[in-house]
Amino acid sequence: MDDTREMADPLPYALFGDRGAGGMLLVCEHASNFVPSRYVGLASDRKLLAAHVAWDPGALRVARHLSQFADAPLVAGTVSRLVYDCNRPPEAPDAIPEKSEQFVIRGNLELSEVERRRRARAVHDPFHGQVANMIAISPVAPVLITIHSFTPIYNGHPRQVEIGVLHDTDARLADAMLAVASNHTNRVVARNEPYRPEDGVTYTLRRHGVSRGLLNVMIEIRNDLLSDPDACRRMAGILAGWLGDATKTLTENGAHT
Amino acid sequence: MDDTREMADPLPYALFGDRGAGGMLLVCEHASNFVPSRYVGLASDRKLLAAHVAWDPGALRVARHLSQFADAPLVAGTVSRLVYDCNRPPEAPDAIPEKSEQFVIRGNLELSEVERRRRARAVHDPFHGQVANMIAISPVAPVLITIHSFTPIYNGHPRQVEIGVLHDTDARLADAMLAVASNHTNRVVARNEPYRPEDGVTYTLRRHGVSRGLLNVMIEIRNDLLSDPDACRRMAGILAGWLGDATKTLTENGAHT
Numbered sequence: 001m002d003d004t005r006e007m008a009d010p011l012p013y014a015l016f017g018d019r020g021a022g023g024m025l026l027v028c029e030h031a032s033n034f035v036p037s038r039y040v041g042l043a044s045d046r047k048l049l050a051a052h053v054a055w056d057p058g059a060l061r062v063a064r065h066l067s068q069f070a071d072a073p074l075v076a077g078t079v080s081r082l083v084y085d086c087n088r089p090p091e092a093p094d095a096i097p098e099k100s101e102q103f104v105i106r107g108n109l110e111l112s113e114v115e116r117r118r119r120a121r122a123v124h125d126p127f128h129g130q131v132a133n134m135i136a137i138s139p140v141a142p143v144l145i146t147i148h149s150f151t152p153i154y155n156g157h158p159r160q161v162e163i164g165v166l167h168d169t170d171a172r173l174a175d176a177m178l179a180v181a182s183n184h185t186n187r188v189v190a191r192n193e194p195y196r197p198e199d200g201v202t203y204t205l206r207r208h209g210v211s212r213g214l215l216n217v218m219i220e221i222r223n224d225l226l227s228d229p230d231a232c233r234r235m236a237g238i239l240a241g242w243l244g245d246a247t248k249t250l251t252e253n254g255a256h257t
Numbered sequence: 258m259d260d261t262r263e264m265a266d267p268l269p270y271a272l273f274g275d276r277g278a279g280g281m282l283l284v285c286e287h288a289s290n291f292v293p294s295r296y297v298g299l300a301s302d303r304k305l306l307a308a309h310v311a312w313d314p315g316a317l318r319v320a321r322h323l324s325q326f327a328d329a330p331l332v333a334g335t336v337s338r339l340v341y342d343c344n345r346p347p348e349a350p351d352a353i354p355e356k357s358e359q360f361v362i363r364g365n366l367e368l369s370e371v372e373r374r375r376r377a378r379a380v381h382d383p384f385h386g387q388v389a390n391m392i393a394i395s396p397v398a399p400v401l402i403t404i405h406s407f408t409p410i411y412n413g414h415p416r417q418v419e420i421g422v423l424h425d426t427d428a429r430l431a432d433a434m435l436a437v438a439s440n441h442t443n444r445v446v447a448r449n450e451p452y453r454p455e456d457g458v459t460y461t462l463r464r465h466g467v468s469r470g471l472l473n474v475m476i477e478i479r480n481d482l483l484s485d486p487d488a489c490r491r492m493a494g495i496l497a498g499w500l501g502d503a504t505k506t507l508t509e510n511g512a513h514t
Contacts, residue, residue: 007325014271016335034318037325037490046485061291068264068294078273228303233294 007038009079009122012086013130016074017067024072024243025134025142027204029086029127030149031060031076041107042082053100054080056149058226063147065236070243072145075131082108084123087146087203094200095120101155131208143173143247144209144216148201149223150194159194162187164220166195168202170210173217176246184242187225194220215250217243264295266336266379269343270387273331274324281329281500282391282399284461286343286384287406288317288333298364299339310357311337313406315483320404322493327500329402332388339365341380344403344460351457352377358412388465400430400504401466401473405458406480407451416451419444421477423452425459427467430474433503441499444482451477472507474500 167174209216424431466473
């Protein structure tokens with residue numbers, strides 16, 4: 001028990017809804033704030049673990065309900081992004097964050113290149129391998145949806161946007177969603193907010209969606225809208241109808257590859 | 258979206274730590290308070306979902322760390338026991354609880370036999386099928402450990418016990434643990450508390466452990482000892498050393514089948 005640094009890493013993903021007749025694949029990179037035993041130094045600050053820097057509160061619950069509403073498989077991360085942020089490539093400096101807002105993440109300061117590569121192999125590689133596997137075994141080219149949540153106040157500034165619809169170079173699905181947004185929600189909806197592709201947040205979309213020509217979008221939900229289980233379920237119901245509507249438009253127009 | 262009652266059920270388990278060189282299998286029946294979309298009526302009471310009636314708070318985190326410390330696979334429930342209690346056989350009246358302490362669970366009142374059987378097929382059968390599969394593919398006969406938590410106050414009465422060591426007719430591992438308890442923890446440890454086999458809590462042990470002659474034990478931890486992630490990790494470290502010690506004694510005595 002003494003040298004927890006020598007512990008192995010756990011499998012960094014869990015699979016929900018393995019059937020998936022819906023032609024959709026869900027990914028929730030920041031589903032968990034679990035810090036595996038070997039990274040004991042990262043887990044000592046209770047406030048840090050509860051905060052958005054460690055995970056996206058509410059995102060897994062939305063994604064699990066959406067998985068059911070849309071009959072879509074879901075790949076969810078099971079390791080905190082304090083250890084490795086699965087929505088970042090290994091070469092990104094913030095793949096293993098050293099700070100977030102006012103927090104300095106001391107367990108991540110001055111890591112060796114060997115340790116950075118080790119974490120990428122332990123967390124990033126199996127996670128994205130599993131996403132790729134799910135696409136490979138899908139009976140039809142799936143629509144790729146990633147589910148995230150964001151904090152209502154960031155660096156002291158309140159955020160007005162409630163639901164962000166984010167995309168990289170392939171904006172087909174985001175455009176279609178934004179065009180029909182008002183039919184599905186009265187929330188404040190915005191394109192590429194509160195983050196933009198330049199912030200490096202479209203890694204999963206690019207790696208698995210854009211590269212294969214799959215319709216894809218990243219959904220960001222302000223986490224004060226996900227403060228209880230029923231709110232998460234209702235948000236998933238809205239997203240299911242909205243995504244279904246937008247995808248149908250594209251399929252009818254022949255844009256769905 | 259209108260008729261969520263027609264939603265399919267999600268897979269009722271997740272698998273953590275799939276390798277398992279440690280000769281141990283962990284089960285956490287009450288790991289999640291997630292209520293699938295089709296049971297919308299069960300999810301309307303936020304207080305109910307947060308309470309022990311819906312899940313065992315902290316148990317999954319302890320089990321995940323223990324899975325790492327002991328290099329043991331873990332089968333964890335992903336559906337609230339409000340829907341179906343995976344530590345009960347389908348014929349048990351409280352497999353689908355109608356009340357718990359002061360709570361009446363209205364969505365479970367006056368269920369038809371058809372609905373009861375449907376929930377058992379959707380939740381109980383795949384969950385216990387997966388536990389059986391894990392035993393079948395284990396390279397050695399595994400030691401079966403189930404991890405639970407309990408509420409410090411029950412029906413208004415404070416509970417003094419802090420860690421319960423529970424068993425059914427096969428007490429070998431529980432006896433060995435109790436014999437060395439004081440070497441591993443200063444907590445108040447008790448045999449078959451706060452529940453006894455007569456309360457129906459040893460279903461998983463009997464079904465998978467006693468029936469096959471596997472060493473087995475159920476651990477119950479008072480959930481005020483699991484109030485933050487680091488406390489869960491520390492408890493898992495204690496259990497890993499304690500279980501290892503007790504199992505070693507038995508193996509040396511030739512009692513490990």
